[in-house]
Amino acid sequence: MKRSILPILLFCLLTFCLPLVSLLPQAAGQAASSVSLAAGSAGEQSTSASPVPESAAVSQAAQSTPPAETPAPAQAVIRVQNASTGEVLEVPVLEYMIGAVASEMPITWPDEALKAQGIAAHSYALYQRDHANTEALGGGWFSVDPARRQGYMTTEVLQSYWGEEYEANYQRLKTLLEPLVHTVLLYDGAPAAACYHAISNGRTEASQRVWNEALPYLQGVDSPLDKLAEGYQETVSYTTQQMYDILATQFAGLDLSGSADGWFGETSLTEAGYVDTVQVGGAFVKGTQLRAALSLRSSCFTIQRTEDGFDVTTLGYGHGVGLSQCGAQAMAAQGQSCAQILSWYFPGTTLEEYAG
Structure with missing residues (x-):
């Protein structure tokens, strides 16, 4: 009986367990497959997060690299022949x-005179740029x-x-003038013809009398301190022959x-006291022309007959128009x-920042 029951129990046990055993590989495969997918997902996330996309790489490179310096605008230049x-x-x-001031005024003069000269030189250059026949000067102003x-x-x-x-003088002018490179003397919004001369005769001349x-x-304005300047008055002597040669060469049609004693006659003056015209050899000659012919310091002059020839006495130095440099020096010394x-x-001009 017992032997007959044992085979039956063994059969029942096998019948129950075999289906369960058949399920074990599938479950393990599913578990392995599930782990593999998780790793794959993590790998894909790691892979996608590791390399930076090209656009992002450029962005990060731009952030890590200092921005390039903006190039400075081209510095304005003055064109001179x-x-x-x-x-x-x-x-x-x-x-x-700097070069203009150094050529026009002693470096020892007061700061404000040097600054006035620097602004005047720059303003005049810009006026010439706008009005001069640059073609005749090869492109220079x-x-x-x-x-x-x-x-200059x-x-x-x-x-x-x-x-x-050199170093000390250059540095002094640079310190004075560098803050003024954009400061220009304007009239009606445009650069003024801020011309200059060394010494007036005590009053500056009107532009139409010269140009x-x-x-x-x-x-023309009063400039009385010029009369105290060194070199205000000068006398030059010519022999009779020297004067004849100059007049005959420089002026056609004169009767000499x-x-x-009769070569020079009536003289007329401008409102500022410079020679407007002078009668020479029966003709009238402009004072500015006679000044050039005789190489005089000024067109404010008188001619005196002497035993051996002529003495010509001048007051001032230069054409007399605009800024008197010695007048500026005297005004600056007084604290102006x-x-x-x-x-x-x-008069009538303004000092302004100008970028034109």
Whole structure:
């Protein structure tokens, strides 16, 4: 009985367990498959998060690399023709102002006079840019002669001129003028013809008396301190023959056949006291023309007959229009600012920041 029951129990046990055993590999496979997918998902996330997309890489590189410096705008230049060589020089504004001031005023003069000269030189240059026949000057706005220290001096000329004092003198002018490179003397919003001369005769001349162009801010102002300037009065002597040669060469149609006592006659003066016309050999000659012919310091002159020839006495130095440099020096020594100096010599103008 027992033997007959045992096979039956064994059969029942096998019948129950075999289906369960058949399920084990499938469950393990499903578990393994599930782990594999999780790892794959994590791997994909890691892979996708690891390399930075190209656009993002560029963005991060831009953030990690310092931005490139914005290039400074091209510095404005003054175009001048070298009268000795014909070469046109393009000079940065500050360098031009320094070279112009150095050629026009002693470095020992007061700060405010030097500043007034620098602004006047820059303003005049811009006026010439707008009005001059630049084609005739090869593209230059006006002519200078650095080698002769006329109008502007180059760095090389300054180094030779100042010698051991070059660095100190250059730095002084740079300190004074650098803050003023955009400050221009304007009339009706445009650069003014801020011309200048060394010494007036005590009053500056009207522009139309020299250049046949009447500018409202160049009609002459009193400059009495000029009379105290060194070199205010000078006398030059000519022999009779020297005077004859000059007059006959420079002016056609003069009658110089008679006595030299009668060569010079009636003289008329401008409102400022400069010679307007003078009768020479029966003809009337402009005072500015006779000044040029005789190489006089000023067109404010008198002619005196002497035993051996002629004495010509001048008052002032230069054409007499605009800023008197010695007047500016005297005003600055009295405590006047460059703005006050410029407003006196150029009435109706304004000092403004100018980017034109």
